[in-house]
Amino acid sequence: MSGPLTFTIDQTAYLDAQGNLLQPLPAAFEKPNVLADLLRQMLMARCFDTKAIELQRTGRLGTYASCLGQEAVGVGVGWAMQPEDVLLPSFRDHAGQLARGVRMAELFAYWGGDERGSDFAVPREDFPVSITVGGHAPHAAGVALAFKLRAEPRVAVCLFGDGATSKGDFYEAMNLAGVWGLPVVFVISNNQWAISTPRAEQSAATTLAQKAIAAGFQGEQVDGNDVIAVAQVVGEAIAHARSGKGPRLVECLTYRLGDHTTVDDASRYRSEEEVSRAWHEEPVRRLRSFLTMGGSWIQQTEDQWVQHCQAQVEQAVDDYLNLPPRGPESLFDCLFETLPTGLASEQRAVVARGSDDG
Ligand SMILES: Cc1ncc(C[n+]2csc(CCOP(=O)(O)OP(=O)(O)O)c2C)c(N)n1
Numbered sequence: 223m224s225g226p227l228t229f230t231i232d233q234t235a236y237l238d239a240q241g242n243l244l245q246p247l248p249a250a251f252e253k254p255n256v257l258a259d260l261l262r263q264m265l266m267a268r269c270f271d272t273k274a275i276e277l278q279r280t281g282r283l284g285t286y287a288s289c290l291g292q293e294a295v296g297v298g299v300g301w302a303m304q305p306e307d308v309l310l311p312s313f314r315d316h317a318g319q320l321a322r323g324v325r326m327a328e329l330f331a332y333w334g335g336d337e338r339g340s341d342f343a344v345p346r347e348d349f350p351v352s353i354t355v356g357g358h359a360p361h362a363a364g365v366a367l368a369f370k371l372r373a374e375p376r377v378a379v380c381l382f383g384d385g386a387t388s389k390g391d392f393y394e395a396m397n398l399a400g401v402w403g404l405p406v407v408f409v410i411s412n413n414q415w416a417i418s419t420p421r422a423e424q425s426a427a428t429t430l431a432q433k434a435i436a437a438g439f440q441g442e443q444v445d446g447n448d449v450i451a452v453a454q455v456v457g458e459a460i461a462h463a464r465s466g467k468g469p470r471l472v473e474c475l476t477y478r479l480g481d482h483t484t485v486d487d488a489s490r491y492r493s494e495e496e497v498s499r500a501w502h503e504e505p506v507r508r509l510r511s512f513l514t515m516g517g518s519w520i521q522q523t524e525d526q527w528v529q530h531c532q533a534q535v536e537q538a539v540d541d542y543l544n545l546p547p548r549g550p551e552s553l554f555d556c557l558f559e560t561l562p563t564g565l566a567s568e569q570r571a572v573v574a575r576g577s578d579d580g
């Protein structure tokens with residue numbers, strides 16, 4: 223025994239809620255247009271999100287989980303990853319998927335119940351959305367193990383919520399990642415709620431980041447409403463993993479401004495004051511303020527960009543709504559490489575019934 227063990231959990235932020243700089247910017251963010259581009263991506267994700275809710279409310283999309291308020295996490299993670307890395311997203315990670323190059327029409331198709339929406343043109347090897355809370359964390363460890371065995375300098379990045387960190391899947395994946403030194407970065411979008419369960423009732427741990435310590439690697443916290451902090455710290459974690467030094471865990475502190483999903487009513491379990499306080503912390507506002515104070519962003523720039531986003535989103539809606547429908551036999555697709563005999567005969571029966579009806 224070497225005496226009591228102690229640990230620290232670093233916290234990183236560059237911008238406060240008003241958009242004031244808290245410490246010098248890392249060099250990568252001093253380059254022209256990098257920050258404006260991050261703001262543009264967050265605004266695009268917000269336009270997508272608003273339209274998705276409109277589509278659901280008008281019966282043209284299935285149940286949908288809004289990413290309102292959490293855009294900085296996905297956009298920061300997308301910025302930090304290389305194209306050849308692999309993202310394993312949860313159901314609220316549209317901003318991250320868009321930042322990776324997934325098309326909006328594909329996301330609409332997925333949320334409209336069409337598995338073709340998970341067959342991304344780009345990025346081909348990113349995983350489909352995990353609806354199962356934390357169920358994709360072991361898959362992330364598996365992807366990272368494959369990279370390691372093949373000696374490929376690639377990193378798996380797994381995104382999930384605060385609630386997922388209570389799951390056995392999470393602990394098992396963290397344990398394997400630690401003991402095998404896998405090139406994987408786990409990113410928690412701690413939005414303070416798991417449906418109606420608040421963070422304080424989720425875990426007695428002071429931070430969720432410290433759960434990495436038990437698995438033998440570093441965990442840290444970032445202000446998840448500060449896209450610069452997310453991009454920088456996740457970028458460092460990815461570089462660490464890519465260079466063979468093993469996994470990292472990054473806890474992004476953010477807030478779910480919307481309902482859990484379109485079938486939830488969050489006003490039943492949280493106060494208006496809490497939500498309006500959170501609106502002062504949200505990620506778009508602070509980066510906009512910072513860039514406006516620096517003179518590189520004006521209202522007109524934003525209005526023009528939002529118009530562009532809306533046009534892109536409308537085009538994606540058209541593409542989604544005009545997707546040719548699939549026959550009922552497609553229900554059997556996408557689960558098995560080769561259908562088990564029982565299901566194969568059921569599929570033949572569905573096809574036969576379809577041609578009888580026709
Ligand atoms: C294994 C499993 N259990 C329960 C659910 C139902 N469920 C969907 S989302 C959710 C809460 C998830 O909370 P969190 O991980 O914090 O993610 P957030 O929804 O806040 O983004 C639950 C319990 C599920 N999808 N999967």
Ligand SMILES: [Mg+2]
Nearest residue numbers: 383384415416
């Ligand atoms: Mg949550």
